[in-house]
Amino acid sequence: xxxxxxxxxxxxxxxxASPAAGQPLYADRVKVYPKRVFGRVRxxxxxxxxxxxxxxxxxxxxxxxxxxGVPDQAVLVDIAHARLFFFWVELWPQExxxxxxxxxxxxxxxxxxxxxFGRLWCGFTCPQTVWTDLFMWVERWIxxxxxxxxxxDQGPRDANWWTRKALTHGVWLLIAAATGGAWVMYFNDxxxxxxxxxxxxxxxxxxxxxxxxxxxxxxLAGWAREQVCTYMCPxxxxxxxxxxxxxxxxxxxxxxxxxxxxxxDAATGDCxxxxxxxxxxxxxxxxxxxxxxxxxxxxxxxxxxDSVMGKLGRPKGLIAFETLRNLSASAAATAAMPPGxxxxxxxxxxxxxxxxIRPRTMMYAGAxxxxxxxxxxxxxxxxxxxxxxxxxxxxLFVRLSDGGIRNAYTVKIVNKxxxxxxxxxxxxxxxxxxxxxxxxxxxxEGRPLLSxxxxxxxxxxxxxxxxxxxxxxxxxxxxxxxxxxxGRAVASTSSTFAGPRP
Amino acid sequence: MPTKIEKDALTGTDTTGHxxxxxxxxxxxxxxxWLYTFYAxxxxxxxxxxxxxxxxxxxxxxxxxxxxAVVAEVAAAQARNAPMMARLREATPAQIQADPELRxxxxxxxxxxxxxxxxxxxxxxxxxxxxxxPSLADDDWIWGGSLEAIQHTIRHGVRANESDDQRQxxxxxxxxxxxxxxxxxxxxxxxxxxxxxxxxxPAAAAxxxxxxxxxxxxxxxxxxxxxxxxxxxxxxxxxxxYGASKRDIVAMINNPRAGVMPAWQGRLDPAMVNMLTVYVHxxxxxx
Ligand code: SF4
Ligand code: SF4
Numbered sequence: 176x177x178x179x180x181x182x183x184x185x186x187x188x189x190x191x192a193s194p195a196a197g198q199p200l201y202a203d204r205v206k207v208y209p210k211r212v213f214g215r216v217r218x219x220x221x222x223x224x225x226x227x228x229x230x231x232x233x234x235x236x237x238x239x240x241x242x243x244g245v246p247d248q249a250v251l252v253d254i255a256h257a258r259l260f261f262f263w264v265e266l267w268p269q270e271x272x273x274x275x276x277x278x279x280x281x282x283x284x285x286x287x288x289x290x291x292f293g294r295l296w297c298g299f300t301c302p303q304t305v306w307t308d309l310f311m312w313v314e315r316w317i318x319x320x321x322x323x324x325x326x327x328d329q330g331p332r333d334a335n336w337w338t339r340k341a342l343t344h345g346v347w348l349l350i351a352a353a354t355g356g357a358w359v360m361y362f363n364d365x366x367x368x369x370x371x372x373x374x375x376x377x378x379x380x381x382x383x384x385x386x387x388x389x390x391x392x393x394x395l396a397g398w399a400r401e402q403v404c405t406y407m408c409p410x411x412x413x414x415x416x417x418x419x420x421x422x423x424x425x426x427x428x429x430x431x432x433x434x435x436x437x438x439x440d441a442a443t444g445d446c447x448x449x450x451x452x453x454x455x456x457x458x459x460x461x462x463x464x465x466x467x468x469x470x471x472x473x474x475x476x477x478x479x480x481d482s483v484m485g486k487l488g489r490p491k492g493l494i495a496f497e498t499l500r501n502l503s504a505s506a507a508a509t510a511a512m513p514p515g516x517x518x519x520x521x522x523x524x525x526x527x528x529x530x531x532i533r534p535r536t537m538m539y540a541g542a543x544x545x546x547x548x549x550x551x552x553x554x555x556x557x558x559x560x561x562x563x564x565x566x567x568x569x570x571l572f573v574r575l576s577d578g579g580i581r582n583a584y585t586v587k588i589v590n591k592x593x594x595x596x597x598x599x600x601x602x603x604x605x606x607x608x609x610x611x612x613x614x615x616x617x618x619x620e621g622r623p624l625l626s627x628x629x630x631x632x633x634x635x636x637x638x639x640x641x642x643x644x645x646x647x648x649x650x651x652x653x654x655x656x657x658x659x660x661x662g663r664a665v666a667s668t669s670s671t672f673a674g675p676r677p
Numbered sequence: 678m679p680t681k682i683e684k685d686a687l688t689g690t691d692t693t694g695h696x697x698x699x700x701x702x703x704x705x706x707x708x709x710x711w712l713y714t715f716y717a718x719x720x721x722x723x724x725x726x727x728x729x730x731x732x733x734x735x736x737x738x739x740x741x742x743x744x745x746a747v748v749a750e751v752a753a754a755q756a757r758n759a760p761m762m763a764r765l766r767e768a769t770p771a772q773i774q775a776d777p778e779l780r781x782x783x784x785x786x787x788x789x790x791x792x793x794x795x796x797x798x799x800x801x802x803x804x805x806x807x808x809x810x811p812s813l814a815d816d817d818w819i820w821g822g823s824l825e826a827i828q829h830t831i832r833h834g835v836r837a838n839e840s841d842d843q844r845q846x847x848x849x850x851x852x853x854x855x856x857x858x859x860x861x862x863x864x865x866x867x868x869x870x871x872x873x874x875x876x877x878x879p880a881a882a883a884x885x886x887x888x889x890x891x892x893x894x895x896x897x898x899x900x901x902x903x904x905x906x907x908x909x910x911x912x913x914x915x916x917x918x919y920g921a922s923k924r925d926i927v928a929m930i931n932n933p934r935a936g937v938m939p940a941w942q943g944r945l946d947p948a949m950v951n952m953l954t955v956y957v958h959x960x961x962x963x964x
Contacts, residue, residue: 570804573961576817576914583802583814583961613959614780638961643915 206328207401207459209311210321210451214478223299224308232353235360239263242593245630252362258630265630267591270557276550283546287539289417291531293424293496294472297410303403304471306354306396307457310347317343321454347397348389355389401458405469412468417539420499421530425472427452427463427494430506430522434514438487444514445493451483452476452494462494490519501526560627561589562657562666564637571673578643580674586612586635586655588666590627596660597626600637603654604672607645611638625657639672647674765948770824773955780955787956790949794941795957803960809918809936814961817916820844821905822964828954834940835908843940846907851892852931861888866926872901872913 237249239262246253251260259266259274266273288295297304318324318339327336359368359381371377372385395403404411418424427446436443446463453461455476458469462476480494508525512518567583575581586600599622602610612623613636627633637655641647651674656667682694685703693704707715730737761782765773773779792801798810805812811819820830833840836847851857857865867878868885876882896909903911910918918936919929941950957963 567802569800569802570812570814573804573812573814574915575815576911576916578915581815581961614774614777636959 204402205459207457208321208324208454209457209459209475210454210479211315212455212475212478212482214481216474216478220299220308220473220475224305227300227302227305228309232357235357235365241265245593246364248364250361251364254362265591267589273550273554276546276553280543280546280550283539283543286417287536287543289414290419290422290533290535290539293418293422294411294414294470297404297414297471298425298473301471303395303408304457304473306350306392307400309350310396310400311457313346313350314343317346344397347393351389351393351397352385354392355385355387358388359385401469401471404458404471411471417535419533419535420503421533423496423498423529424466425462425470425474425477425494426466426497426499426502428492428497428502428505428522429463429465430502430509431519432463432493442514445484445489445519447483447487449483451479455479466499498529501529558666559591560594560657560666561591562655562668563587563589564655564668564670566670566673572675574675575640575643579640579645580647580672581638581640582672584637584639584655584670586625586637588625588627588633588635588657590629590631590633593629595627595629597624598657598659598665599623600625600635601656601658602639603656604639605651607641608651608653608672609640609642611640612636613638622658641672641674647672649674649676762946762948765951766946768951770828770951770954770958773951774824774958783952783955784959786949787952787954790945790953791956794945795953798938803957807918807920809934811918811936812916812962813957815916816962816964817911817914818905818962818964819903819908819910819918822958822962824954824958824963826905827957827963828950830938831950831953831957832940832942835938836935837937837939839940840942844908844938846896846909847935848896848909848929848933849892850932852927857888857892857930861885862927862930865889865893865930866923869901869912869926870923873915 234250235248238247239249239260240247241260246260248260249262251258253260257268259271285296314324318327327339330336356369356372359372359377362384363381368377368381372381377385399407432444432446434443435446435448438447452463453459453476455478456462457473457475458471460467460469462470474496477494477496481491484491484493504525504527505522509518509522512521563586565585565587567585571582573581573583588598599618599620600610600612601622602608604610610623612625615623615625615635618624625633625635639653651672652669653672654667654669656664659665681696682704683692683701684690685692685701688703690703690705692701695702706712725731726735728737728739729741761779764779765783765786768776768779773783791799791803795803799805799813800810803813805814811817816822818826820826820835829842830844833842833844835844837843849856851865852859852862864881864885865888866885867876867881868883868889870876871879871882871885896904896907897912898904898909901912903909903913915921917925919925919934941953945953
């Protein structure tokens with residue numbers, strides 16, 4: 176374990192580690208006991224949490240009728256049959272780039288949102304945040320709020336301790352199991368896989384992934400928590416590239432809060448040093464120390480401080496979503512002023528509306544728009560019927576008894592729909608070229624009639640012959656077309672006809 | 678070699694004694710999780726070596742053998758295919774071809790069986806090769822291109838003396854045994870070329886026609902149309918087993934060659950023979 180690059184952690188509960196002070200560079204984890212908080216941000220966070228969890232747990236249970244013999248699950252990755260079902264969309268493995276496109280879209284959306292509003296993803300929608308929040312809620316419900324939990328942990332390991340801990344971990348494990356279960360439902364029929372898991376009849380793979388996701392949910396949300404954000408996750412490292420002084424981030428308005436002190440002391444700023452913001456912080460940091468890698472931007476300290484300010488009858492927003500540009504503008508405007516009403520007014524007056532339209536955000540928006548358009552175009556032009564032709568290579572051509580030349584082809588009809596009506600195959604080639612398709616009937620006009628396979632690939636062997644006496648080049652372009660019952664060409668592909676070198 | 682191990686003032690840890698341009702390395706203990714994982718790996722390896730055949734001569738306590746695993750997998754695959762193979766064994770090639778399910782299975786199985794058994798002589802796509810390996814993809818057949826004929830040839834072979842029903846015929850060595858003179862052989866060859874309108878010496882061809890009528894017509898037919906009963910190749914077309922030039926034809930009249938093909942009945946499962954029949958028939962020349 177490296178002792179050199181352990182991130183700087185200004186845990187509020189103890190002095191900062193520093194090599195100069197002769198202390199070890201390695202920091203043990205200090206358990207965080209976040210306090211319950213009420214307020215606008217918290218309400219939004221609850222709403223987002225419920226929405227995200229509902230989406231995750233309920234989605235696999237939604238049904239979508241696709242006809243007989245096809246899975247009726249709205250969202251399903253069918254590994255065995257190599258299909259991805261998403262409501263009315265059905266993707267084949269070769270179309271997996273749509274998934275890649277969706278991920279790219281997600282990435283650019285994330286960049287754009289980060290450059291505008293900071294760590295909105297981290298603070299509100301990241302699964303690590305959402306599940307940790309849920310686990311903390313369980314913890315608080317069973318063991319009580321911050322002080323009660325601290326007392327419980329410092330107290331004796333008595334029956335009370337054991338009951339509460341066992342209960343907490345039991346509920347956590349249940350949630351974790353539901354999470355792992357929901358994961359495998361995205362890859363299996365939800366009702367039947369649930370039944371199979373509960374009756375012990377699911378496959379080894381199912382149990383493996385169930386246990387994997389359940390285990391990591393329990394580990395990451397129950398035990399690792401803020402350490403995932405601080406040590407494991409790469410996002411906090413490179414999100415700095417998206418943020419600038421115009422991004423909204425959670426900040427402490429030090430120009431207004433400092434110097435800290437007693438509420439009644441006229442010479443102090445608005446911060447009363449009550450540590451409410453520190454106690455609610457899920458990562459256990461002090462936002463008043465400034466921008467920190469550990470801050471996930473959840474805004475709970477905003478709520479905490481707002482309620483303190485409310486009680487004191489002071490204006491809210493000592494901690495707020497604010498741009499660093501405004502922060503320094505306010506600081507500059509109030510540099511020489513003593514604490515008080517006038518300083519507050521001057522500081523607030525120095526602010527500007529956040530600049531949302533900036534080269535950086537425009538670039539992200541542009542990339543987002545381009546990728547969206549490309550994806551949309553590709554999706555709308557996505558073909559549901561393809562024909563592919565593979566010419567036999569061994570032999571390249573066959574010489575017939577009359578001196579004629581024959582080529583053999585394998586024609587595949589890729590049908591991504593449930594449509595089964597047969598299609599007529601026609602050959603577009605120079606005069607004299609004749610086509611025969613093995614083992615198929617002809618239609619009324621004498622064209623070979625090829626049946627399709629519903630949601631599958633039908634394969635045919637096609638022989639094209641040039642009679643003896645007709646000169647043929649060593650390579651002649653030919654085109655195969657599939658016509659529907661009305662005679663409209665629904666798919667076509669080109670190939671070549673090989674002959675002897677002249 | 679460690680030169681000077683010192684105690685680091687700040688951390689109280691010894692250094693390793695190595696020094697690179699003044700940079701020294703602390704001799705910190707390994708992280709616990711790493712160390713225990715390492716020990717666990719060693720323990721795992723030891724257990725593994727005991728259970729599995731890890732050292733030459735040591736069979737392992739489990740008795741597991743890779744070969745047996747393969748044998749079991751092959752047996753499982755064969756068991757999976759067994760019902761299909763039973764149906765293919767009972768059915769005639771014509772019935773197989775009429776049933777889409779059987780046909781698809783036979784095509785796939787026939788392709789593999791062909792690659793394993795036939796491609797050596799007849800080529801990967803059945804294109805054959807000059808020198809007595811007939812193409813199976815063209816429309817010219819020595820012994821017949823119907824399903825029945827193909828099945829018979831595969832079953833009993835050609836001139837291999839492995840089956841009483843084998844395809845059998847022999848062409849006399851007209852030149853080598855002195856049945857015809859050199860000049861006569863040349864004239865006959867010229868006549869054979871004329872059957873496909875390739876003669877260059879009409880007078881010789883006319884002389885050859887007389888000799889042909891006496892010696893060759895019985896098998897190769899009046900107009901060189903050949904005879905599948907006796908495996909006499911058609912001479913009036915453009916497909917030549919041993920070469921189309923006059924030289925090649927003269928050589929064949931002087932000292933004929935004849936191909937041999939083993940009888941596959943008894944070597945291959947009857948179902949396999951049926952699959953091969955359907956597959957060969959589909960190569961392009963099936964009649
Ligand atoms: S400092 Fe505030 S915004 Fe940042 S993680 Fe802590 S509570 Fe959330
Ligand atoms: S909650 Fe507000 S008043 Fe209390 S310590 Fe934090 S910043 Fe100061």
